[in-house]
Amino acid sequence: MTGDPGAFATYYPTLLRYVGVAVGLGILMYGLYRLLRLAGVKHEPATGFTLVVPWIVGFLIFVTFPIGLSFYLSFTEYNILWDRPKPLADPLFNYKRALSIRIVELPEGERPIQVLGTMEGETPETVRYREIGRFHWRGKEYVIGATDGYFLKGVWLTLRYAVLSVPLGMVGALGVALLLNQNVKGVGFWRTLYYLPAVLPAAAVALLWYWLFAPSSGLVNWFLSPIYRLLDMQPLGWFTDKSLVLPSFIIMGLWGIFGANTVILLAGLKNIPKDLYEAAAIDGAGTFTKFRHITIPMLSPALFYNLVTNTIAALTIFTQQAFIPTDRQDGWFVNWFIYNEAFNFGRMGYASALGWMLALLVILLTLLIFRSSAAWVFYEGARQEAGGA
């Protein structure tokens, strides 16, 4: 812990640079505009481009450059205490270390760590394969080893979380939005109520649920205690029980995100023209047909938006894991795991490689959703244009 320089001493240098950057940016924009005009660019394009320049500068400094740097670092070894990265004999070492898996037979009486051995090739340090699982096959015992089982477990946990929590959150939100769309009295009141958890800080939500799920004195177990007595079972351990960590996180996540989805879907429902339903009713369509052929297609852009944002959020869940200490051995959510690799264990090069793999996973899944959207997302505007009248 460093000494305390006092509040004022920590505020004013930042304030100076904050104002300085704003002024500098203003001068840059003005100068650029003049230059473009001198070069013969018309007023409209020159102004438009100049106004976007803050974002372009920021994009170059805070997005493009870091992405490039992180790509380079992912092929190096770089401890946080070092001044510069060290090149690796095997440039792909970081990636191999994260993903290497080996399955070997386990003879009677041998210890898995000896059978599994170490990673081959030129490695900067000895990297052992460690057991992540075992299975029997044709009377022999096999052991699965990984060079970084924690990472693989983290990815597995995160993927399961996304695949389970996103659809649940969307279906639940759709249900509530449909309920609220039935000419319910005081829609505004209900909407506010359901949206409430979404505005809370993730940190507060995490602490609150950690307490609600406390095994011996938490509220959830108190509510469930009649059921425990009925079934004659021990109270559930929630966050402390490794098989229940995932469900606990999913329940907490649903409580938090659900309201925001509902508000978006409700706005989408209110946007559907009533005459569509009337026309369908004249044609003799039932409730389900109307739902299937009017509500869902007209709502699909909002559903699509929810799907994309929720998936990205689920794959990069961070704060909740930081406030809820679960066992690293059973897998941490991968974003938090990578943070720890970089800033707790100081492996900046390795963390960059892991960051790239998470980014590729997120981008791949997002693009997949985008590709599939052509089949099920329906844009009213696009239809009108295509129809052409």
Add this chain to the structure above:
Amino acid sequence: MTTETRSLRAAEAVYEHPLARRERILRTAHRVIIYILLLIGAAIILVPFLWMVSTSLKTERQLFRYPPEWIPDPIAFNNYIDAWTSLGSIAPGLTFWRIIGNTLFITVLAMFAEMFSAAVVAYGFARFRWKGRDVVFFIMLSTMMIPPTLTRVPSFLIWRELGLLNTYDPLTVPAWFAWGPAYIFLLRQFFLTIPREMEDAAVVDGANTMQIFFYVMLPLVKPAFLAIGVLSFQGNWNNFEAPLIYLNTTQMYPLVLAIRFFQQSLSKEAPKWHYMMAMATMMAAPILLLFFMAQRYFIEGLTVGAVKG
């Protein structure tokens, strides 16, 4: 409604056809089920909330009482002060005013810069035609897919190279560079809806671009501008990741880090849930207050991307 129609209705009710009667009962049952479901949902939302506030007002002995008490007796308002005293005894200088000051300093600076830069950039995207605009806009939107994990390490290195680690700079200054693609997108959608004549009239009156922006356009998109204002306040107030990486002097911590510090230092002994819930309530209170005051803007900001896009 006149007396005549009312009596007619009454007559109808008396001589109701059995089928109509059945339909009426079904419809009522339908309504009742809807409200019951909504109430169950409301309970699921509200009970954790009330539990948070209730716990924050308990003494240590009341915490583990069985069955749980909803309204503690006596009500320990003192927790809200004692939590800070206890935090100050772990890390000297961590006082309530200091931490609130830090949090507000970061939040207000970042919010202000974020709002203005997003508005300027959105204006450039929405109201002017220039070569490559749509490509740049598309790139901007696709940056939403990049997880912060990817830029975390290199950004840290950049700030270290600049000698600005453990200052508030990384949390506030980059906000001038319009770092929120979602905010730009939202404002652009609003700028697009304004008729061109508004600008043309101002040009005829001899206004320059800056004047048009500040006196004509910004007032016209005020709802959207305030919407990103509240979203940005919420985002920066709740932000945990960036302070965690860039700050290490405890006295410089914003609220969220102070809470985490408190939680970690307590983990060895019995967790003081009443203090932690008091802290969590304090952290949530300003956001809830803002939400109730500016609800309209929250909802506007949330729905525009999904519904109007």
